[in-house]
Amino acid sequence: MKFLVCISKAPDTTTKIAFTDNNTKFNNDKVVFIVNPYDEWYALVRALELKEKLGGTVTVINVGATDCDAIIRKALAIGADDAVRIDAEPIDAMFVAKQIAQYVKANAYDLVLCGKETIDYNGSEVGGMIAGLLDWGYVSLASSLELNGDLATLNREIAGGYETVVVKTPFVLSAAKGMAEARIPNMRGIMAARTKPVAVVPVFACENYTTILSYELPKEKTGVKLVSPDNVDELVSLLHNEAKVI
Amino acid sequence: MYKDQYQHPDYYLLDEFLTDEHKLIRDTARAWVKENCSPIIEDYAQRAEFPKHLIPGLAEIGAFGPTIPVEYGGAGLDYISYGIIMQELERCDSGIRSTASVQGSLVMYPIYAFGSEDQKNKYLPKLAKGELMGCFGLTEPDHGSDPSSMITNFKSQNDHVILNGAKMWISNSPFADIAVVWAKDEQGDIRGLIVERGMPGFTTPETHGKWSLRASATGELVFDNVKVPKENILPNVKGLKGPLSCLSSARYGIAWGALGAAMDCYDSALRYSQQRIQFGKPIGGFQLTQKKLAEMITEITKGQLLVWRLGVLKNDNRATPAQISMAKRNSVETALNVSREARQIHGGMGITGEYSIMRHMMNLESVVTYEGTHDIHLLITGMDVTGINAFK
Numbered sequence: 001m002k003f004l005v006c007i008s009k010a011p012d013t014t015t016k017i018a019f020t021d022n023n024t025k026f027n028n029d030k031v032v033f034i035v036n037p038y039d040e041w042y043a044l045v046r047a048l049e050l051k052e053k054l055g056g057t058v059t060v061i062n063v064g065a066t067d068c069d070a071i072i073r074k075a076l077a078i079g080a081d082d083a084v085r086i087d088a089e090p091i092d093a094m095f096v097a098k099q100i101a102q103y104v105k106a107n108a109y110d111l112v113l114c115g116k117e118t119i120d121y122n123g124s125e126v127g128g129m130i131a132g133l134l135d136w137g138y139v140s141l142a143s144s145l146e147l148n149g150d151l152a153t154l155n156r157e158i159a160g161g162y163e164t165v166v167v168k169t170p171f172v173l174s175a176a177k178g179m180a181e182a183r184i185p186n187m188r189g190i191m192a193a194r195t196k197p198v199a200v201v202p203v204f205a206c207e208n209y210t211t212i213l214s215y216e217l218p219k220e221k222t223g224v225k226l227v228s229p230d231n232v233d234e235l236v237s238l239l240h241n242e243a244k245v246i
Numbered sequence: 247m248y249k250d251q252y253q254h255p256d257y258y259l260l261d262e263f264l265t266d267e268h269k270l271i272r273d274t275a276r277a278w279v280k281e282n283c284s285p286i287i288e289d290y291a292q293r294a295e296f297p298k299h300l301i302p303g304l305a306e307i308g309a310f311g312p313t314i315p316v317e318y319g320g321a322g323l324d325y326i327s328y329g330i331i332m333q334e335l336e337r338c339d340s341g342i343r344s345t346a347s348v349q350g351s352l353v354m355y356p357i358y359a360f361g362s363e364d365q366k367n368k369y370l371p372k373l374a375k376g377e378l379m380g381c382f383g384l385t386e387p388d389h390g391s392d393p394s395s396m397i398t399n400f401k402s403q404n405d406h407v408i409l410n411g412a413k414m415w416i417s418n419s420p421f422a423d424i425a426v427v428w429a430k431d432e433q434g435d436i437r438g439l440i441v442e443r444g445m446p447g448f449t450t451p452e453t454h455g456k457w458s459l460r461a462s463a464t465g466e467l468v469f470d471n472v473k474v475p476k477e478n479i480l481p482n483v484k485g486l487k488g489p490l491s492c493l494s495s496a497r498y499g500i501a502w503g504a505l506g507a508a509m510d511c512y513d514s515a516l517r518y519s520q521q522r523i524q525f526g527k528p529i530g531g532f533q534l535t536q537k538k539l540a541e542m543i544t545e546i547t548k549g550q551l552l553v554w555r556l557g558v559l560k561n562d563n564r565a566t567p568a569q570i571s572m573a574k575r576n577s578v579e580t581a582l583n584v585s586r587e588a589r590q591i592h593g594g595m596g597i598t599g600e601y602s603i604m605r606h607m608m609n610l611e612s613v614v615t616y617e618g619t620h621d622i623h624l625l626i627t628g629m630d631v632t633g634i635n636a637f638k
């Protein structure tokens with residue numbers, strides 16, 4: 001079984017978000033980038049678990065510039081066999097999906113795993129787009145994955161519960177919480193990652209559909225107001241006039 | 247549930263001096279510490295018990311002898327990597343770092359540097375995996391800062407030697423499988439011997455009642471006519487140079503490690519000062535609190551620069567024992583001062599186990615004493631700059 005895991009970089013969760021160029025660009029200065037947690041904790045680790053159980057290879061693919069090398073090495077340290085970096089600054093979800101789909105077309109894979117979303121733009125789009133471009137099946141928000149030959153059984157989150165689906169390989173999935181337990185690389189893995197191959201692939205030229213006009217930070221949250229339990233009138237008035245929820 | 251919110255301070259953007267691999271090693275150690283160590287350490291410290299179950303994990307993250315070459319089971323990493331791992335461990339607890347320091351610098355290092363090929367192959371891979379744990383016997387009840395006056399000794403008898411004496415304040419001794427022991431031969435020369443648990447006459451009573459390094463096991467090594475095979479003598483070193491070179495290696499790790507404790511105290515104090523409201527505003531808004539925080543981050547930053555530079559020198563094999571000595575003293579003093587100021591900022595909460603501050607502060611009282619006291623390190627620097635030996 002050949003697994004391809006899509007990984008992207010994301011700002012560390014403690015990053016203070018700021019913008020430059022008249023709020024048209026994200027300010028990268030002093031930002032620490034990590035492997036997008038949904039890609040790393042769930043998609044990558046489940047692919048590794050299945051490889052360990054069933055055999056095969058796990059390749060990680062990233063669309064990004066050289067500043068993504070660090071997150072690629074981490075994925076290799078956790079256990080991926082090799083990596084591919086499409087040498088391009090990602091523009092939007094369609095751009096990323098086209099790059100990956102193009103690579104998959106030229107290199108046969110049985111299963112493409114993405115995280116359910118990247119924690120920067122939270123688009124949840126790339127997986128579905130890759131599946132569309134390849135004309136493969138797509139299972140989103142999968143919280144478990146078992147493989148039996150070319151048949152995969154997945155649980156996926158739906159409103160109010162879960163559904164179980166069976167799908168034939170090859171297909172694309174987006175991995176959600178529950179699919180695996182995060183792994184911390186060990187020193188053996190970090191050392192092995194030094195010599196694992198990273199193929200740098202030139203960008204596949206494609207049309208650009210989106211332009212970011214501006215960014216805006218959410219309004220700062222105001223402090224909590226405490227209302228005495230006896231003072232229902234004040235509570236109602238605040239909910240009505242200030243919070244505007246009733 | 248307890249959540250470790252630590253973020254390391256990097257006021258002078260020193261991360262830019264680290265390679266991606268250094269950062270990966272640090273992130274790995276930090277993630278491991280946050281998941282496995284931080285949630286349980288206070289409980290173990292309160293109960294004065296060493297969390298032995300952490301040993302395999304410490305080995306996995308490369309905490310045992312990371313600079314030892316790969317062919318002997320080490321990770322073959324540079325000295326900055328070693329420092330970084332020690333910093334992450336001591337950020338959680340000096341006792342955990344002590345266990346790793348002893349294993350790597352005081353047990354694996356002398357076997358690697360002074361041992362025979364057979365000794366290296368027999369012990370190093372198992373020590374790196376944590377399958378064997380070691381301790382280091384130099385200090386004696388009556389000989390601490392003056393180890394050359396030690397009385398532990400051995401006499402030759404056929405294919406073995408007979409070892410007698412006692413060592414004190416030995417980290418890891420209560421559970422160690424082997425001890426690297428420094429003792430005088432019949433000519434009065436200091437030699438290193440590998441003593442194994444189970445050799446008749448060798449006992450390791452635990453030291454109880456400590457107010458410091460409570461999550462680390464400390465004890466004695468007692469040798470009562472212990473028969474040690476001659477093949478267990480480290481063949482390639484004679485004299486005080488042997489143990490002192492081990493101490494240089496360990497002190498280097500402490501220089502990085504103690505700053506980890508300082509960084510944890512500062513990080514906690516900074517967060518607390520922004521959350522704790524008094525007189526209608528966060529206490530971080532008051533001048534006296536800001537003075538404390540400003541002095542803390544300044545000293546930490548100076549310490550970070552110092553150990554980073556020391557790491558570069560060590561990688562080039564240019565770091566002198568006196569330079570290492572200065573860094574050990576400076577980092578521990580910084581950490582002690584930062585922990586005391588952080589304790590003040592935390593107010594009453596600072597004395598509880600809810601925060602790591604008081605545990606760090608008490609731990610550091612050992613760290614400022616072991617591996618050369620603060621005063622001895624001042625004299626080492628003094629001797630280095632004046633050329634005059636104040637010890638004699």
